[in-house]
Amino acid sequence: SRKYAALCPDTLRRVAEDCAQRYKKPKEAEKAARETLHGITGAFMGPEELKRAEERLKAGDMEGALEMHASTRERKPLGPFYEALFARTGRPGRVLDVACGLNPIYLAAMGVAVTGVDIAGGQIEMMNRWASAGGYPLEARLGDALCPDFLPEGPFDLTLAMKLLPVLENQKKGAAAALIESLPSEKAAVTFPTRTLSGRGVGMERHCSQWFEGLLP
Ligand SMILES: C[S@@+](CC[C@H](N)C(=O)[O-])C[C@H]1O[C@@H](n2cnc3c(N)ncnc32)[C@H](O)[C@@H]1O
Incomplete structure (x- = not known):
């Protein structure tokens, strides 16, 4: 599917092989592979958010860009986080x-x-x-x-x-x-x-x- 064109090829192969082993019927294996891929991609950031993140970065708004990803958004503000870590x-x-x-x-x-x-x-x-x-x-x-x-x-x-x-x-x-x-x-x-x-x-x-x-x- 085009949806997964940018996904790591190793991931596609791993999920396809795993589902082919678990399901004897090709149709069932394909359905399971689609469901698994859906679950591991896109949950944190979809293509729309990615586009907006790049636009914000280009406009010099880094914090705004990082907010587009659910995981970096949760860690805000990032300055104190890295100060404490380092x-x-x-x-x-x-x-x-x-x-x-x-x-x-x-x-x-x-x-x-x-x-x-x-x-x-x-x-x-x-x-x-x-x-x-x-x-x-x-x-x-x-x-x-x-x-x-x-x-x-x-x-x-x-x-x-x-x-x-x-x-x-x-x-x-x-x-x-x-x-x-x-x-x-x-x-x-x-x-x-x-x-x-x-x-x-x-x-x-x-x-x-x-x-x-x-x-x-
Ligand atoms: C909860 S997000 C955390 C992102 C980032 N570490 C952060 O905290 O801002 C989980 C990330 O794991 C990536 N991911 C999921 N499965 C993976 C795998 N098998 N190998 C490498 N990355 C994976 C996802 O694409 C996503 O970016």
Whole structure:
């Protein structure tokens, strides 16, 4: 489908193979693949929001652009967030941002070199256009955290895995622990949503902390 033209090809292949294994009838496998893809794409930012984000970036409105993505919107204001993080980790030379969404834009605008990886090709392309037009230290690439060899060449001083682990675990059981094992830097920041996309948040913070503590080696 055209809808998934910009999606990471590894993701398309992974979902198609997985559904073909689980369903004997091709029609059922196709339906399941469509449903899975629908669930993992577009929930945080659709094509309209992406277009508006790029327009806002061009107009010099970075905070407004980042608001177009549900995940960066929730982290507002971003300045204090990174101040608090870097107070603990030290200001990193080079950051890896796994399943980055639009987050690398803020870091690169601060002058921090960042490599972002995500399955959302439209966002990856838009960030690379912005970075090369403005000379920002950002490289974004397509990569699926559930496929082998998705990690870019390091070294990195800090890895970000923000609001990713529950999303990964939903796609494949055991994936969150496997990602933690494979993180390529000494320091990592892992964050969790405290509310669902529809705004409900009862007990989420406690539930996520307990789950995360249990995953740590
Ligand atoms: C909740 S958003 C978080 C975005 C960003 N980390 C942030 O906090 O602003 C989850 C992100 O994970 C990406 N994603 C989902 N499944 C993925 C996978 N298997 N590999 C890599 N990225 C994935 C989505 O495209 C989306 O950008």
